[in-house]
């Protein structure tokens with residue numbers, strides 16, 4: 284704080300003292316998902332020469348003030364070789380780790396699209412707050428390692444947020460594939476998941492390691508146990524559901540602004 288001007292120091296100190304949420308980190312995997320929020324919150328992209336990330340990392344950060352909050356939105360950027368969004372658990376964990384270390388957020392929001400399960404009541408466009416996360420593609424059939432692999436954990440509970448915003452609650456299962464292999468399906472069912480994504484449990488693992496509360500906002504682009512092939516349905520609905528996700532995240536952030544962590 285020593286390098287901040289006096290008024291800013293007092294500001295920051297007052298906020299910290301009151302225990303209010305002041306720094307929110309939004310972690311998103313895809314550029315298309317992230318950019319609507321960047322525009323909505325009027326965030327600026329941090330220039331490469333001022334990056335908080337190692338210089339060879341393709342990770343991108345946007346930041347700005349919104350209501351009472353300082354928002355950092357990070358995405359893993361494009362794969363250095365293939366030029367597509369670096370989706371999946373490896374990039375998500377690395378990015379979350381680096382962001383927590385430097386930004387020290389009060390709260391993490393991992394937002395993105397997901398596949399939903401009709402058998403658990405999901406429809407395209409539904410927005411879920413994940414109550415629990417787990418992995419479904421880390422099979423280690425040795426006692427205790429099996430549980431480590433699945434890595435089931437409860438997310439930070441936000442009963443007031445859930446009630447106020449009327450989102451659906453459900454368990455989230457994470458794996459590194461868009462499709463669902465039969466062995467994955469077995470574990471997804473065991474995980475009692477309503478939605479499946481490619482980042483959530485990895486973000487949760489890192490957030491828990493550094494005792495940072497994290498919430499998971501997931502909007503369903505496709506119905507995994509539906510009639511349509513996943514890839515086709517995902518691509519067809521991506522644009523519309525991304526707009527739904529944007530509205531949902533804005534509502535979450537509006538709710539959070541001016542609140543304590545214990546108010547959520």
Ligand code: ADE
Pocket residue numbers: 396397398399460461462479480481504505507513517
């Ligand atoms: N993101 C959107 N749809 C998904 C699916 N079916 N599986 C994993 N991640 C997704």
